[in-house]
Structures are given as structure tokens and as C-alpha cells.
């Protein structure tokens with residue numbers, strides 16, 4: 495059984511860790527930080543919208559992964575298209591799940607939405623995989639969403655216009 499991280503403390507620690515405005519450095523640090531501090535994960539990282547409607551692999555921790563992912567595919571595509579967090583208790587139950595690592599059983603994908611002038615742009619997604627079914631509950635979702643907010647607030651983004 496996974497031990498629950500102290501998410502408020504992780505938020506303060508990540509905020510202190512992200513000591514630059516550069517999104518690439520901060521995405522790399524954030525993926526490593528989450529992989530180090532949140533247990534029972536087999537993949538933690540970002541996919542970035544570098545072409546309209548397509549997610550390209552960004553900084554991550556874990557096994558080599560599938561890419562690119564069109565918005566129409568997988569849990570990542572669903573998070574990007576619906577702009578809502580996807581908390582999947584069992585990926586075998588998710589139609590169209592993309593199995594980059596056969597060991598993955600549950601998944602949490604948080605959209606990264608950044609303000610660009612007047613626009614709210616879908617910059618990419620943070621994807622977490624676990625080898626255990628039902629790894630993520632509502633408190634995990636809220637804690638990870640808060641870490642994404644800190645990543646966004648700490649970074650300057652050059653994005654692809656929608």
C-alpha cells in the first residue's frame with residue numbers, strides 16, 4: 495500500500511527547487527522530484543503540445559515511452575482534449591489506453607494550461623503511471639494538481655498557439 499505523501503510539504507519543496515523561469519529545466523526538475531517523492535510510480539513525466547493537436551515526449555523519468563500522441567488517443571489525449579485531469583483506476587478498463595509499459599495499471603494525467611495573452615493554451619500534460627491498480631485517489635489528484643500549478647507559476651513558456 496502506497497504511503498501518502500505530505501503534499502503541502504512537497505508543494506513548498508518543489509517551489510524552492512524550481513529556481514529558474516526556464517520551462518525545460520523546471521519540467522525536468524518536476525518530473526524527477528515527483529518520481530523521487532511519490533512512491534509506487536513506474537513513469538512520471540510531461541508530454542508537450544509542440545504541433546497543434548499532437549503531444550510530444552518531454553522530460554520524464556521511467557522506461558522509454560511512446561510518442562507522439564495525437565489528442566485523439568490515449569489517456570493523455572483525453573486530458574488534453576477535455577482539459578480535465580484523468581484519474582484512471584485501471585487502465586485495462588480505459589478504451590484506447592496506450593500501453594507504453596505493460597506494467598502500468600493505473601494512471602493520473604493532469605493538463606498543463608498556461609495563460610498566453612488573452613488565451614488559455616493547452617501547453618501539455620503531466621502523466622503519472624503506477625504498476626498498481628487504483629494507485630491515485632482524490633487527495634493524490636489534488637496534491638499533484640497543486641504541484642502542476644507551482645510548475646506553471648514558476649515557468650515562462652513558449653507555446654504553440656491553439
Ligand code: SME
Pocket residue numbers: 537559560563567568569570571590591592593594595598601621623
Ligand atoms: N498511457 C498513456 C501514454 C503515455 S505512457 O503512459 C508514458 C496514454 O494512454 O495516453
